[in-house]
Amino acid sequence: MVKTRFAPSPTGFLHVGGARTALFNWLFARKHGGQFVLRIEDTDQVRSTAESAAGILADLQWLGLDWDCGPQPGTTKNEYFQSMRLELYNGYLEQLVKDGRAYEAYETPQQLATMRLAAEKMKRPFRYRRNMPGRAEPGSGPTVLRFEMPFETITFHDLILGDISVGGDEHDDIIIRKSDGFPTYHFAVVVDDHDMGITHVLRAQEHLMNTPKHLGLYKALGWQPPAHAHMPLVFNMDNTKMSKRDKTKAARAAAAAWVKQGNNSDTLSEKTGIPPNQLKEFLDKKADDSRIAAAIGAALNVALPEIDVQDFRRSGYLSDALLNFIALIGWSPGENREILTRDEMLQLFSLETIGKTSGRFDRKKLLWMNGEYIRQRSINDLQRDLAAFNAVTDYPLKQATETQQRELLAMYQERTGTLADMAENSRFFFEEPTLDAAAYKKHIESGNGWTALRQIRDMLTAVTDWSREPLAPVIEKIIELGEKRGAAPQTLRVAVCGGPVSPPLLETLCLLGRETTLARIDRILGLQRPTSGT
């Protein structure tokens, strides 16, 4: 039976690249009627956090990628956390030592760094090997366990890339147990993949060069290795790696631009609520805290690039759209297909149709695709998406009743790329709009604006039954008002919405209600200076 796994390390949020790896593993397992395992690789005691693990689970759930074995959301660590499996690792570690395949080493990190530097100076790659001269004496430093790699060419068949082979003198004796007693990634993956019966290891191409090391371990432990498949990477449009650092970079740039405008960085500290010393550390690139980045983005009203799954959720992307888009980077379903349901993906997915070339993350295409999903979706489904969106954001749209939500979704689904866009553009339904000065000047202050607005006010005041049927003919009349067709409705729109853009007036006025509509018109009429009357 096919068994795949997704094995994130809980040191941050779930990255879109990680989400894609999870998706492909999920697809492959489901496609073949197999199992999908979620394993938390928390062997880095310093960087792993419980919150991160919880966040990753939540993001996977939002994406709809369910796992057959793994941590139970909302409970404590179980055996799918590597930190709970130390006994297992230690057993095999002992076995390797007994078999003479693992040995202790005592260099300090500083010594190792010096050795690397020396090798670099001689323009030779540094390889730590058991038989090399100058190894540290027992007791002279912390003890780690290294695995003695054989001096032989290792060739393996990658299900995506084909045959890969790496020469014997390229290997080195990797550390398999750190001085804190925890296994390293290399050792823990091998033990766990074997122990959990993983049949296919599908991971990002950055792991390609790890595979020979892992294969060496499988052989030494006498195990049959799983099949491997390395998928192409995903980059930014500028060909840089998509990373959390894109967010910190954007935040620093925003802060720098803000200071350049003559603002004081102390006020930034106040605005963000970040202590000055922490803020300074961040701005001086001494710390890469993404929370500080987010705070700066929020305070300065600058959108940071979405990198993590939760960023996309907050920006109002639908999980299905994000998943669909991510699937298409490095994989082609053929037949010129693009928009695919999960079932269709399952039908068409195969390792053979995964490409070899790395792809770029084209946000414009994602935006289009998200709009496409919003348009095709039923209002009921959209309401569920909106609930998930509202749960992690705080727009005035949150105040909408169920009925209002449905009306809003119906009028925005043709004209919005993301739920955040809709939330932003529909603000005027929930709070007094700030008047767009240019629009005011153009559509109200000039031409017949004032006259038209007064006429409109009178026409609307006459409507007592404020609903679609009675209102529709009135809107028609407003369209014909004045000599320039279409001018009057714009005047009304600006008066009521604050700006030149809104959904069609009929729907807009219906949802806004009679009282609010008339009050906003009157408020605008009150701005007219007596002398400028027509």
Added chain:
RNA sequence: GCCCUCAUCGUCUAGAGGCCUAGGACACGGGCUUUUCACGCCUGUAACUGGGGUUCGAAUCCCCAUGAGGGCACCA
């Protein structure tokens, strides 16, 4: 520096020797529709990295060059 991998429109890709005067989608340009913004519809621009082979024939196979990316941690 060493090792590994990859190479089709700006971007994601189709293409498994003749079906390719290279197809689709996003983006971009033009037009239609229109109470704004969108949506929708029609339409246009745009690519086989270069050089050598192999072959009757190459985007497709081989070699070299170039370019891009990944790896070279007590991180995963």
